[in-house]
Amino acid sequence: MLIIKQLVKKYMYTINHKKLGLNYFYFSMITSMSGALLATAIRLEMAYPGSPFFGGDSLKYLQVITAHALIMIFFVVVPVFFGGFANFFLPYHVGSKDVAFPRLNSLGFWIQSCGYLLIAKIGFMRNVYWTSNEKVENYFKMKNINNHSDLLFWDETNKFPIINSVGSFFKEGNRDKKKFDEETIKKLIENHFNKTLTPTLTENSWKLFFWKYINFIPETFWFLVQNAKTVKRQKRHITKCTNAAQTVAGWTFITPFSSKVKYTGVGIQDMLILGVYYAGISTTISLVNLLSTRRTLSIPGLRNRRILLPFVSITVLLMLRALAVITPVLGSAMLMLVLDRHWKTSFFDFAYGGDPIFFHHLFWFFGHPEVYVLVIPAFGIINSVLPSINFRRLASKHHLIWAIYIMNYMGFLVWGHHMYLIGLDHRSRALYSTITIMISMPATIKVINWTFTLINGFLRNEIVFSSVLSFIFFFLVAGFTGMWLSHVSLNISMHDTLYVVAHFHLMLSGAVVMSIFVGIYFYFPILFQTKYSRNFAHAHIFLYTGGHWLVFIPMFWVSFSGLPRRLHDFPAIYMGWQSMSTVGHFLTMLGVVYFFFLLFESKLEKKATILLASLIARFNKRANYYLAKLINFKLQAQELGILPSKTAIKHSFA
Numbered sequence: 164m165l166i167i168k169q170l171v172k173k174y175m176y177t178i179n180h181k182k183l184g185l186n187y188f189y190f191s192m193i194t195s196m197s198g199a200l201l202a203t204a205i206r207l208e209m210a211y212p213g214s215p216f217f218g219g220d221s222l223k224y225l226q227v228i229t230a231h232a233l234i235m236i237f238f239v240v241v242p243v244f245f246g247g248f249a250n251f252f253l254p255y256h257v258g259s260k261d262v263a264f265p266r267l268n269s270l271g272f273w274i275q276s277c278g279y280l281l282i283a284k285i286g287f288m289r290n291v292y293w294t295s296n297e298k299v300e301n302y303f304k305m306k307n308i309n310n311h312s313d314l315l316f317w318d319e320t321n322k323f324p325i326i327n328s329v330g331s332f333f334k335e336g337n338r339d340k341k342k343f344d345e346e347t348i349k350k351l352i353e354n355h356f357n358k359t360l361t362p363t364l365t366e367n368s369w370k371l372f373f374w375k376y377i378n379f380i381p382e383t384f385w386f387l388v389q390n391a392k393t394v395k396r397q398k399r400h401i402t403k404c405t406n407a408a409q410t411v412a413g414w415t416f417i418t419p420f421s422s423k424v425k426y427t428g429v430g431i432q433d434m435l436i437l438g439v440y441y442a443g444i445s446t447t448i449s450l451v452n453l454l455s456t457r458r459t460l461s462i463p464g465l466r467n468r469r470i471l472l473p474f475v476s477i478t479v480l481l482m483l484r485a486l487a488v489i490t491p492v493l494g495s496a497m498l499m500l501v502l503d504r505h506w507k508t509s510f511f512d513f514a515y516g517g518d519p520i521f522f523h524h525l526f527w528f529f530g531h532p533e534v535y536v537l538v539i540p541a542f543g544i545i546n547s548v549l550p551s552i553n554f555r556r557l558a559s560k561h562h563l564i565w566a567i568y569i570m571n572y573m574g575f576l577v578w579g580h581h582m583y584l585i586g587l588d589h590r591s592r593a594l595y596s597t598i599t600i601m602i603s604m605p606a607t608i609k610v611i612n613w614t615f616t617l618i619n620g621f622l623r624n625e626i627v628f629s630s631v632l633s634f635i636f637f638f639l640v641a642g643f644t645g646m647w648l649s650h651v652s653l654n655i656s657m658h659d660t661l662y663v664v665a666h667f668h669l670m671l672s673g674a675v676v677m678s679i680f681v682g683i684y685f686y687f688p689i690l691f692q693t694k695y696s697r698n699f700a701h702a703h704i705f706l707y708t709g710g711h712w713l714v715f716i717p718m719f720w721v722s723f724s725g726l727p728r729r730l731h732d733f734p735a736i737y738m739g740w741q742s743m744s745t746v747g748h749f750l751t752m753l754g755v756v757y758f759f760f761l762l763f764e765s766k767l768e769k770k771a772t773i774l775l776a777s778l779i780a781r782f783n784k785r786a787n788y789y790l791a792k793l794i795n796f797k798l799q800a801q802e803l804g805i806l807p808s809k810t811a812i813k814h815s816f817a
Contacts, residue, residue, distance in 0.1 A: 178265035180250045183272055185690065187246030188683075190272070192759070194238040194279055199752060201231040201286050206714075210745035212732045224731045229414040229435065230286025236533070237442040238279045240671065243679050244540045245449050245486075246272065249479045251690065253453055256476040258462035263455040271448035278441025281434050413729070415526060416496075418511040418519035422503040433504070436497050443490050450483040450490075475682075477564070478543030481571055482536045488575070489529045489536075496525035520585050527578040535574035537671065539567055541678030542609060545631060548685045549616050552624045552631070558615035566605035573602045583654050592651045599649035606642050610635065626700045630681040633708045637673035641666060644719070659729075662722035665715040673711050680704070680758070691765060699761035706754030713747025 177183060204227055208217050217223045250268065254261055262268050412421035412432060420426045457480055472480075499510040500522070509515035511522045542563075550557055557563060579587065579595030587595075613635060622628055644666040648654045657663065680703075687695050717740040726737055733741070 176269075178261075178269050180254050180261050180265065180268065183268055184247050184249075184251030186272055187242045187250060188690070190276065190279075191239050191243045191247065192762075194234055194242075194283075195755075197283050197286070198231055198234040198239060199755065201227050201234070202748065203752065205231065206745040206748040208731045209741045210738075211742075217731065221731060225413055225729060226431070227286055228729065230282055232414040233282045233435070233438065234279065234286070235672070236537075237439065238275065238282065240537050240675055240679070241442070241446065242275060244479065244537065245446065245453075245483065246275070248475060248540070248544075248682060249449070249453055249483075252473075252686075253476050253479065254456060254460075256473055257457055257460060259456055259460035262452050263459055264452050267448055268452050271445045271452070274441055274448070275445035278438045278445065281438035281441065285431050285434055285438075415530070416500060416522070418500070418522045419513070422500055422511045422519070422522070424504050433501075436501060439497060440494070443494055446486055447490060450486050454480065454483055454487075474543040474546035474563075475540070476543075478540045478567060481567065482539055485532060485536055485571060485574070489532050492525055493529040496522055496529075520582075523582060523585065524578070527581045528575075531578040531581065532574045534670065535570060537675050539571060541634070541675050542567060544678045544682040544685075545613065545634060548627060548631065548681055549613060551685070552622070552627050553616060554623060555616060555619070558612045562608055563612050566608040570602060570605045573598060573605075577602055580649055580654060583651055584658055596649050596651055600646065603642060603646055606638075610639065624685070626697060626704070627681060627685050629701075629704050630677060630684060633704060634674055634677040634681060637669055637677055637708075637711070641670035641674055644669070657722060659727050660722040661718040661726055661728050664728050665718035665722070669711070669715055673715075677708075680707075687765075691762075693765045695761050695765045699757050699764065703754045703757040703761065706750050706757065708754075710747045710750030710752075710754060713750060714744045715747075717741070717743045717747075 177186075204217075205224070208224060217227075250262070412418075412427060414435075416432075416435070421432055471477075499508070502508040503510050503512060503517070509517040511517045511519045513519060546557060546563055577595065577599045579591060580599050582595075583592060613631075644662070648657065648663070648666065683690065684695070684700065687693075721737050721740050726733060
């Protein structure tokens with residue numbers, strides 16, 4: 164119990180920036196496992212369509228894709244950079260003891276966790292749930308028994324035979340209750356029904372037939388009960404329905420599907436929006452806190468720009484400013500989406516003057532700079548690590564800084580190449596295509612500088628070096644394939660194929676995630692105060708890199724034949740390529756398992772080292788105590804003459 168209290172106090176109530184940074188790292192590890200499980204389900208379905216995970220339900224498949232994308236971007240990569248590395252290193256780099264608002268920093272972490280729980284619930288939610296709605300019922304007022312004949316008529320829609328018979332009976336003036344018995348009603352039914360139906364009414368079935376409609380007979384108590392129930396103006400109806408159709412909009416919130424409750428219902432789509440809001444609030448808290456730390460708590464040299472920050476902090480601060488621009492755009496789009504869904508506005512409803520394309524412009528104005536928000540901190544890690552592992556200064560350091568700034572500002576202007584398929588005019592297409600091609604120039608400058616830095620250097624850390632090489636190759640292939648998408652004709656042909664999936668994942672799960680591993684391996688002794696197993700690290704890098712290439716190279720190949728994305732069913736000719744990608748995914752997952760083994764072993768080794776050091780210290784303390792006692796006893800014995808002294812021994816031998 165004491166250990167639990169200590170852990171709660173250490174991790175839940177802490178406001179220390181180092182411990183919160185570690186909390187972000189551990190949180191990203193947990194969220195990555197859930198995102199990896201969803202990716203495993205996707206790959207198994209793609210390897211064998213109709214697997215038990217989805218059972219041929221395409222909407223459930225889209226639901227899992229949506230949860231996987233949102234978890235990996237907003238709750239894995241973003242917390243590592245702007246929660247883990249930024250919280251841990253930025254106060255040190257600016258010369259501060261802590262961030263500007265420590266308690267606000269802790270609040271941002273727990274808000275991030277709440278958003279993750281909402282998104283994870285979407286991915287693992289069952290496809291059946293209960294819903295309720297209220298509606299106004301038509302009702303009859305309570306009638307006098309003598310005025311009941313106006314209720315009894317032949318209804319062509321309902322065709323209640325008892326009502327017809329009893330109505331005819333009363334209309335004939337037969338008001339005597341004694342004659343209103345079973346035999347009378349039986350004769351009336353025989354007169355009013357076809358002869359083909361009458362023989363089926365046996366003695367037993369006749370009684371069941373009579374009691375089935377007894378609540379429509381005015382003379383009975385059940386008629387009163389029936390009318391008492393229908394008097395209520397409002398009635399709550401609880402129905403069992405499916406939520407599989409709730410995610411047809413996907414993680415890009417495609418309008419008008421996401422803006423209409425009739426398409427997506429009340430439920431999962433609203434949870435998606437709320438989860439994104441939680442992530443945005445947490446990111447806003449982090450950027451305000453860290454930018455305030457840089458502005459108010461930095462040493463005078465940094466304020467006057469006489470001292471250059473490390474590249475990690477430069478890129479993180481630059482991307483925090485970029486997030487301050489694009490996050491309100493996404494928040495505004497989500498707010499308009501909520502208003503369209505529940506308050507009957509028409510921002511994105513073209514039937515009432517809205518424009519669904521307007522939402523796509525808002526989303527991709529956030530979405531494509533978000534890629535650079537994640538990539539540029541990866542550049543900062545590589546720029547910080549290369550000189551240390553290579554014993555050589557960065558080649559043309561100032562050019563690297565200018566390339567980072569140019570890529571950051573140009574990143575706000577390239578979202579339009581996602582909009583070629585909506586019918587942009589040729590001038591806009593030419594503009595966005597040109598800017599997308601030009602943004603490759605600062606990326607090329609960085610690759611050239613990294614190459615010249617690695618030439619004629621002295622290798623110090625082979626683990627970090629192999630991780631850096633893996634990052635560079637991932638970034639080169641992802642950037643080269645992105646150049647193809649800048650061309651209008653190629654983009655229109657490949658936009659909805661697996662080509663985009665492969666390009667996107669090579670950039671994020673390949674290059675960006677590999678840069679995270681580079682930073683963790685390089686700063687491992689600082690972050691965790693222990694060493695790591697090099698065997699596990701080699702296995703992790705090899706399996707993760709090889710598995711990634713095995714996953715996405717087949718996707719590039721099948722995309723040239725036009726295999727679309729977001730579909731889990733496809734012709735059997737692609738089965739072999741999809742199975743190869745699934746095998747590569749499992750190799751990647753095995754590499755991630757080795758990474759977790761590495762962390763676990765390092766923690767155990769740290770605890771064992773601490774325990775051994777404690778035992779050695781206690782043993783030395785106890786041994787020194789008894790040694791001092793022995794020496795004191797010897798001296799006392801010599802003084803009393805019990806033991807001879809060194810001088811007496813020398814005289815005796817002489």
